[in-house]
Amino acid sequence: MALASRTHRASRGLLPDQRAELMLGALVCAVLLFVLLLVVFVFKEAWPSFDHNGFGWFGADGNPDQQVQEIYTSANLLRRPVYTFHAWPIIWGTLLTTLGAVTLSFVSALFVSVFVVEFAPEAIKRILEPVVRLLASVPSVIFGLLGVLILVPFIGNHVITDGNRRSVAYIVSLSGYSLLAGVLILSLMIAPLMIAVFSDGLRAVPRGWLEGSLGLGINRWRTFWKIGVRTARPALVAGTVLATARALGETVMLAMVTGGVSFAPNPADGLIFFVEPTRPLAATILQTAEELTSEPMRHTIFAMAAVLLFSAAMLSLAGWAAKQPMKRYGVRA
Amino acid sequence: MSAVAPPKPSAPPAARRSARDSSASWRWTDRLGLAFAWFLGLTFLAVTAAIVLYMMVQGIRYVRPELFVTHPAAGVTERASGGFLDPLMGTVIVALMAMAIAFPLGLAIGVWLSEYGRPSWLARVTESTIEMLAGSPSIVFALFGTLLFEQGAFAFLSRTNDGVVYGRSFFAAASMLSLIALPLIVANVREGLQAIPGHVREASYAVGKTRIATTRRVLLPAARPSVVTGAMLGVGRIIGDTAIIVILLGATLRFTESGDVPLLSTLKGTGSTLTTFVYANAPTGEINQPEKAFAAGFVLLSMVLALNFAVDVAARRGRRWR
Numbered sequence: 001m002a003l004a005s006r007t008h009r010a011s012r013g014l015l016p017d018q019r020a021e022l023m024l025g026a027l028v029c030a031v032l033l034f035v036l037l038l039v040v041f042v043f044k045e046a047w048p049s050f051d052h053n054g055f056g057w058f059g060a061d062g063n064p065d066q067q068v069q070e071i072y073t074s075a076n077l078l079r080r081p082v083y084t085f086h087a088w089p090i091i092w093g094t095l096l097t098t099l100g101a102v103t104l105s106f107v108s109a110l111f112v113s114v115f116v117v118e119f120a121p122e123a124i125k126r127i128l129e130p131v132v133r134l135l136a137s138v139p140s141v142i143f144g145l146l147g148v149l150i151l152v153p154f155i156g157n158h159v160i161t162d163g164n165r166r167s168v169a170y171i172v173s174l175s176g177y178s179l180l181a182g183v184l185i186l187s188l189m190i191a192p193l194m195i196a197v198f199s200d201g202l203r204a205v206p207r208g209w210l211e212g213s214l215g216l217g218i219n220r221w222r223t224f225w226k227i228g229v230r231t232a233r234p235a236l237v238a239g240t241v242l243a244t245a246r247a248l249g250e251t252v253m254l255a256m257v258t259g260g261v262s263f264a265p266n267p268a269d270g271l272i273f274f275v276e277p278t279r280p281l282a283a284t285i286l287q288t289a290e291e292l293t294s295e296p297m298r299h300t301i302f303a304m305a306a307v308l309l310f311s312a313a314m315l316s317l318a319g320w321a322a323k324q325p326m327k328r329y330g331v332r333a
Numbered sequence: 334m335s336a337v338a339p340p341k342p343s344a345p346p347a348a349r350r351s352a353r354d355s356s357a358s359w360r361w362t363d364r365l366g367l368a369f370a371w372f373l374g375l376t377f378l379a380v381t382a383a384i385v386l387y388m389m390v391q392g393i394r395y396v397r398p399e400l401f402v403t404h405p406a407a408g409v410t411e412r413a414s415g416g417f418l419d420p421l422m423g424t425v426i427v428a429l430m431a432m433a434i435a436f437p438l439g440l441a442i443g444v445w446l447s448e449y450g451r452p453s454w455l456a457r458v459t460e461s462t463i464e465m466l467a468g469s470p471s472i473v474f475a476l477f478g479t480l481l482f483e484q485g486a487f488a489f490l491s492r493t494n495d496g497v498v499y500g501r502s503f504f505a506a507a508s509m510l511s512l513i514a515l516p517l518i519v520a521n522v523r524e525g526l527q528a529i530p531g532h533v534r535e536a537s538y539a540v541g542k543t544r545i546a547t548t549r550r551v552l553l554p555a556a557r558p559s560v561v562t563g564a565m566l567g568v569g570r571i572i573g574d575t576a577i578i579v580i581l582l583g584a585t586l587r588f589t590e591s592g593d594v595p596l597l598s599t600l601k602g603t604g605s606t607l608t609t610f611v612y613a614n615a616p617t618g619e620i621n622q623p624e625k626a627f628a629a630g631f632v633l634l635s636m637v638l639a640l641n642f643a644v645d646v647a648a649r650r651g652r653r654w655r
Binding site for chain 1: 363374381385442446451458465468475479543544546572576579611626630634641
């Protein structure tokens with residue numbers, strides 16, 4: 001038996017080690033192939049929708065909610081499927097929530113990580129680090145629940161006045177489900193991610209550079225702000241990219257608190273802009289997913305998914321590019 | 334991902350404090366910056382504490398022992414709508430099944446990337462693909478899942494009705510959920526293996542062990558804390574996900590069986606997990622029983638906190654090579 005297996009091995013020319021390498025490599029290739037299949041199929045399913053609308057798909061024309069209704073019902077009637085879809089209000093909502101949350105949490109995460117790395121007393125440092133990790137792992141549906149039961153009623157009852165409601169009553173109804181609620185909670189969700197990457201980058205700043213500045217008589221804040229933060233710039237970019245990808249893909253929480261109508265908040269409305277409802281791409285997919293059974297609707301939903309997937313891929317490319325200079329300092333993020 | 338990386342060994346000793354370091358003599362902009370950093374740091378602590386404490390208080394108010402053992406029911410009052418036995422079971426089943434797929438795969442990819450990695454272009458492609466998976470929205474995976482499992486070839490994994498494959502089942506949900514746990518496991522396995530110094534490998538090769546034997550008998554046992562951390566972070570991500578479950582598990586609150594083989598029928602059928610239970614019971618959901626949502630959310634949060642704590646313990650035990 002042993003002899004047989006040996007001759008077999010010799011005939012194939014493979015040592016056990018080579019066989020193991022081949023098997024692991026095959027597994028890796030299988031996973032890669034699966035991901036490739038995923039990307040190809042999503043874009044293939046999405047194509048008819050892009051094909052019918054051209055660049056108008058990204059434009060603003062009419063109400064996407066009505067268009068979705070048209071598309072959905074067109075499959076049931078014996079007529080040509082309708083594909084007309086102009087997603088601008090949804091894309092605008094995605095841009096607003098993502099950029100708003102990323103801006104807000106970038107500023108706070110920067111200050112918090114400077115605080116954690118350099119200025120916090122040992123006791124607070126020891127509490128803050130696990131707290132950051134804890135907050136990063138709270139499921140988004142819990143953030144959504146808290147938002148719906150606490151923040152949304154608060155905005156509805158105390159921030160929005162009757163005057164506000166009347167002034168836009170003929171366009172949209174203000175209920176507290178709003179851009180503001182989405183942005184606030186989303187920034188709380190992505191801040192821990194940023195803080196973790198930022199602090200890693202700040203910790204990797206060579207101590208000697210900081211001490212050189214301190215030795216010249218520059219105070220600690222200015223030293224850290226001018227030298228530490230500047231040196232860690234690649235980490236700041238990488239963390240921001242990571243957090244942006246997370247914000248872009250956030251689905252459930254935004255579906256719960258932003259109001260669920262495809263309305264494009266209008267900056268011309270002044271401060272009311274912030275409390276107007278909206279609905280980003282991922283949340284739209286979740287809420288229309290029951291209509292996947294309708295052929296043209298399926299293509300439209302996959303088109304939205306393809307836009308998300310493309311943006312995520314571009315972000316991960318940007319993150320990779322930003323991470324290259326960081327390798328100099330031995331930071332892995 | 335690194336939001337939950339094991340804590341670094343204590344930071345280098347802070348610069349010595351002297352009277353000159355006191356901020357009283359700084360320019361006002363610098364003092365303002367420092368004050369702002371303190372303010373935000375403490376606010377961050379306070380907000381997190383408020384969230385956790387609020388969930389605790391609400392949870393203790395609304396969790397009843399009988400909720401754990403009664404099935405959900407379609408009722409319009411808090412009293413009539415039953416408990417969350419099925420969602421709780423669903424969470425456990427989904428986590429086990431998804432990890433059964435993701436863990437071996439993640440381990441294999443992590444080992445291959447760290448120990449073999451040839452040809453190097455394939456290693457680079459793998460690395461960026463895994464990174465892309467980590468950054469992709471889970472809702473996209475869910476949509477792909479509906480497409481994949483509605484194919485006739487996968488009909489045996491879900492309910493079939495007059496030749497139309499329903500495509501929603503525990504199998505479908507778990508296999509797509511494994512995709513979101515995969516990057517975490519790969520990253521942690523790889524990090525753990527790479528933290529082992531080269532002389533350990535060389536010592537093993539020197540006594541005549543092959544590369545795979547070294548990996549199995551020496552490197553993986555040494556990297557166990559990282560592997561465990563990766564697995565637990567993966568579980569945390571899986572039980573916290575909602576979008577995939579809503580779309581691919583059918584979101585029927587009770588288990589709806591399909592077929593008549595005892596265990597397989599449940600796995601082929603639809604169901605729910607704690608996350609979808611919370612989603613459905615929130616005021617925006619279909620059932621709207623906030624007390625139930627708080628109770629289930631509390632249970633979910635406790636599970637996540639326990640996992641977090643376990644990760645901390647595992648990370649603390651993993652300082653062998655530093």
